[in-house]
Every structure is written in structure tokens, then in C-alpha cells.
Amino acid sequence: MTWTDVFAPAKINLTLHITGQRDDGYHLLDTLVVFAPVGDTLRVAPAEEFSLRLEGPEAAGLPANGDNLALRAAAMVGEGQGAAIVLEKLLPVASGIGGGSADAAAAARAVLAEAGALDTDGLARAEAALLALGADVPMCIASRPVRVRGIGEGLEPVALPPLPAVLVNPRVPVSTPQIFRSLTSRVNPPMPERLPEFAGPESLIDWLSGMRNDMEPAAIALEPVIGTLLSELAALPGCRLARMSGSGATCFGLFASMAEAGVAAGALRRARPDWWIAEGLLGDQQARAMPRRG
Numbered sequence: 240m241t242w243t244d245v246f247a248p249a250k251i252n253l254t255l256h257i258t259g260q261r262d263d264g265y266h267l268l269d270t271l272v273v274f275a276p277v278g279d280t281l282r283v284a285p286a287e288e289f290s291l292r293l294e295g296p297e298a299a300g301l302p303a304n305g306d307n308l309a310l311r312a313a314a315m316v317g318e319g320q321g322a323a324i325v326l327e328k329l330l331p332v333a334s335g336i337g338g339g340s341a342d343a344a345a346a347a348r349a350v351l352a353e354a355g356a357l358d359t360d361g362l363a364r365a366e367a368a369l370l371a372l373g374a375d376v377p378m379c380i381a382s383r384p385v386r387v388r389g390i391g392e393g394l395e396p397v398a399l400p401p402l403p404a405v406l407v408n409p410r411v412p413v414s415t416p417q418i419f420r421s422l423t424s425r426v427n428p429p430m431p432e433r434l435p436e437f438a439g440p441e442s443l444i445d446w447l448s449g450m451r452n453d454m455e456p457a458a459i460a461l462e463p464v465i466g467t468l469l470s471e472l473a474a475l476p477g478c479r480l481a482r483m484s485g486s487g488a489t490c491f492g493l494f495a496s497m498a499e500a501g502v503a504a505g506a507l508r509r510a511r512p513d514w515w516i517a518e519g520l521l522g523d524q525q526a527r528a529m530p531r532r533g
């Protein structure tokens with residue numbers, strides 16, 4: 240059997256402005272999204288039917304059947320095909336970094352590759368079809384920096400300098416619908432229409448400091464540990480900005496260099512051995528995310 244390896248990188252919302260609400264209840268977003276060098280990995284091989292095996296430290300409690308987003312995406316994109324999928328789950332579940340959406344997008348890329356349809360057209364069709372699986376799935380398909388508007392379908396690729404970062408999850412799952420429901424303000428200003436050009440990470444971080452994650456207050460009210468985590472991240476030497484990703488609870492700290500991020504991650508690991516902590520450059524993961532023959 241020939242296996243294909245696919246990387247499903249974590250999605251990070253550098254900003255998340257909630258700008259309105261549609262009549263069907265879905266919220267309108269204006270969000271700047273990048274991808275992390277940490278993620279889940281999938282191995283996919285052609286088979287008579289679709290099947291899924293779960294592995295890895297974060298797999299407990301995830302559906303291994305047709306409710307799993309990886310399996311659902313593969314079946315939606317691969318009509319008439321079958322695939323055996325092995326998902327190694329390394330990202331915390333329900334944590335604001337889109338693990339399920341990243342797995343769905345990765346499974347779709349693998350199935351498209353198997354059908355010889357991993358081209359601009361195939362990817363665009365998958366983006367449109369898989370919005371129904373989750374508002375985060377289209378942005379995860381290309382896994383490169385993007386500004387996203389609408390409920391998740393309005394994608395506009397952007398060029399950003401890679402950002403040295405520490406990602407931290409305090410090991411509390413957060414339900415995305417619950418945070419959307421408990422928002423106190425649903426109409427907030429978008430980001431500026433035109434994004435500036437950024438010479439390097441420091442100018443990007445300065446600009447990000449004037450932007451927001453509008454889900455942060457509701458998430459902190461529901462899970463106060465997120466507020467504690469943001470204060471601890473912000474207090475780490477060299478941390479220029481601490482913010483929550485998505486609906487939480489994962490937060491990120493941004494630094495001017497990977498050397499500073501590495502030292503900060505080490506210090507936080509010693510202080511908080513039970514938290515999930517990862518460091519790396521946030522930005523474009525497209526090259527790593529595309530399927531490779533194993």
C-alpha cells in the first residue's frame with residue numbers, strides 16, 4: 240500500500256474582529272490568520288472504503304467514526320473514491336487553533352492528490368464545498384497567511400513576515416458556539432481596509448497591538464484561567480504582545496526573535512508543566528502542508 244503523508248498545521252488568529260451577524264445567526268468576521276509549524280499529521284492510502292484510525296496524545300475522546308471532520312471532508316471531496324486515514328492527533332481539541340478544520344483540510348488535500356486534482360481548481364472547489372463542514376476549513380486548505388472576511392469564506396492572501404511565537408493552552412476545552420452566544424458586542428469595527436506593508440516582525444507586532452480579538456472578554460469570563468495565562472505570557476521577558484486565538488483557550492505570545500521565544504517557552508514550561516506549550520515561527524506552512532508520498 241502506498242501512503243501519503245499530510246501535515247495539518249494549527250491555525251492562529253492574529254486578530255479576530257467580530258463585525259456583525261447574519262440573519263441565520265452566523266457572525267461576520269475580519270481576521271488575520273497565520274499557520275504554525277506545530278500540527279496534526281495524517282497518513283492516507285487508497286482503499287475500497289473510507290476508514291479512520293486515531294493515534295497520538297490528544298486523540299482521546301475524539302470521534303473515530305463518520306463524525307470526525309477528517310473523514311467527513313475526505314468523503315465529501317473524494318466522491319467515488321475510498322481512503323484509509325491514520326490521524327495522529329497532537330493539537331489540543333476545542334482550543335481555538337482549528338485542529339478539526341486543519342485535519343479536514345489536510346484529508347481533502349490528500350484525497351485530491353490521489354485523484355490527480357490537487358490544482359488551483361481542485362483546491363478552490365474544496366474550499367467552497369468544505370465551508371459547510373466548518374467556517375474555518377476554507378482558510379486551512381492553503382495553510383498560508385490570509386485575511387478572512389464573511390463567516391470564513393472571503394479569503395484574501397496576504398504577505399506577512401514570519402512571527403516568532405509561543406503557543407500555550409491551559410488544558411481547558413472551550414466550545415466555539417458557546418463563546419459566540421455569550422458575546423456582549425456583535426458589531427465592532429473591522430481592521431483597516433488596507434493593511435500596511437511590514438518590514439519585519441517588530442513592525443507587524445506593533446500594528447497588531449492596535450487590533451483585537453473580540454472573543455477574548457467572553458472567553459475569559461467563561462474560563463478565567465485564560466486571563467491568568469495572558470498575564471503570565473505578557474510578563475515573560477521579550478514578550479511584545481499576548482493574545483488569544485479564535486474562541487480560545489489557546490493564546491500566543493509574540494517575540495522579536497526565536498531565541499527570545501525559546502527562552503520564554505522554557506521558563507513557562509518549568510512554571511506550568513501541565514500546560515500545552517509550543518514555540519515556532521508563525522506564517523506560511525503551505526510547502527509543508529502539501530501531500531507527500533511516504
Ligand SMILES: C[C@@](CO)(OP(=O)(O)O)[C@H](O)COP(=O)(O)OP(=O)(O)OC[C@H]1O[C@@H](n2ccc(N)nc2=O)[C@H](O)[C@@H]1O
Pocket residue numbers: 252255264265266267268270334335336337340372373374375376389390391415416419484485486487
Ligand atoms: C472562531 C473561529 C475563528 O477562526 O475559530 P475557532 O475558535 O473555532 O478555532 C471560527 O470562526 C470558528 O469556525 P469553526 O470552528 O469552523 O466553526 P463552525 O464549526 O463553522 O461553527 C460552530 C458554531 O459557531 C458559530 N459560528 C461559527 C462561525 C461564525 N463565523 N459565526 C458563528 O456564529 C455558529 O453557532 C456555529 O454553529
Ligand SMILES: Nc1ncnc2c1ncn2[C@@H]1O[C@H](COP(=O)(O)OP(=O)(O)O)[C@@H](O)[C@H]1O
Pocket residue numbers: 301302306307308309331332333334335336337338339340342343375413415485486487
Ligand atoms: N479531527 C478532529 N479534530 C478535532 N476535533 C474534531 C475532529 N473531528 C471532529 N471534531 C470535533 O470538532 C469540535 C471542535 O474541535 P476543534 O477543531 O479542535 O476546535 P477549535 O477550532 O476551537 O480548535 C470538537 O468538539 C471535536 O469533537
